[in-house]
Amino acid sequence: MNAEDVLRRFTQLGALLDGHFRLSSGLHSPGYLQCALVLQHPRHAQALGAQLGARGAGLAPEVVLSPALGGVVIGHEVARALGVRALFAEREAAALTLRRGFRLSPGERVVVVEDVITTGGSTKETIDVARAAGAVVVAATAIIDRSGGRAALDVPLHALAELTLPTYQPAQCPLCQQGLVLTKPGSRPVAPGTTPA
Numbered sequence: 001m002n003a004e005d006v007l008r009r010f011t012q013l014g015a016l017l018d019g020h021f022r023l024s025s026g027l028h029s030p031g032y033l034q035c036a037l038v039l040q041h042p043r044h045a046q047a048l049g050a051q052l053g054a055r056g057a058g059l060a061p062e063v064v065l066s067p068a069l070g071g072v073v074i075g076h077e078v079a080r081a082l083g084v085r086a087l088f089a090e091r092e093a094a095a096l097t098l099r100r101g102f103r104l105s106p107g108e109r110v111v112v113v114e115d116v117i118t119t120g121g122s123t124k125e126t127i128d129v130a131r132a133a134g135a136v137v138v139a140a141t142a143i144i145d146r147s148g149g150r151a152a153l154d155v156p157l158h159a160l161a162e163l164t165l166p167t168y169q170p171a172q173c174p175l176c177q178q179g180l181v182l183t184k185p186g187s188r189p190v191a192p193g194t195t196p197a
């Protein structure tokens, strides 16, 4: 499964849309990415997890750590592929924290797993959670890196695909200037009968 296969799968499942979108940030974009629409299918989640697991296996990770909520499903599937535990960190008073009795041991080898890396911010926070517990982060992985190289992590980053989706202030949006209809993501259903390979 190369990067094109991954992006094709996203497009076929309606998780990567072309058009003219108003994002939750208020910015406009010609593209919209929603990983959950792929990961809702366990078969696809498992296949992507196996790919990410294969990339990280050589680093001998002992546990997966993901930021909730976006990283939970794919983190679980990567952990399944690696045969290790799947932990997640979640927000408590704005800070990512290990809860629910999750523990990392000093020196334990952690791979951080995300669905999408946008700025790298939540990935860095998750790395910090692991390090605060004394664990060693051996790599970060994501299905899609849309940071455009801005993530600037201090561990190796492996993504199955890279994607650049520009965003525009509404007043400067070239799509508005072309008069294209603005869509709010989520209001357009996947075409019926879509059966990705």
Ligand SMILES: [Zn+2]
Pocket (backbone or CB within 6 Å): 020, 028, 029, 170, 173, 174, 175, 176, 177, 182
């Ligand atoms: Zn626009």
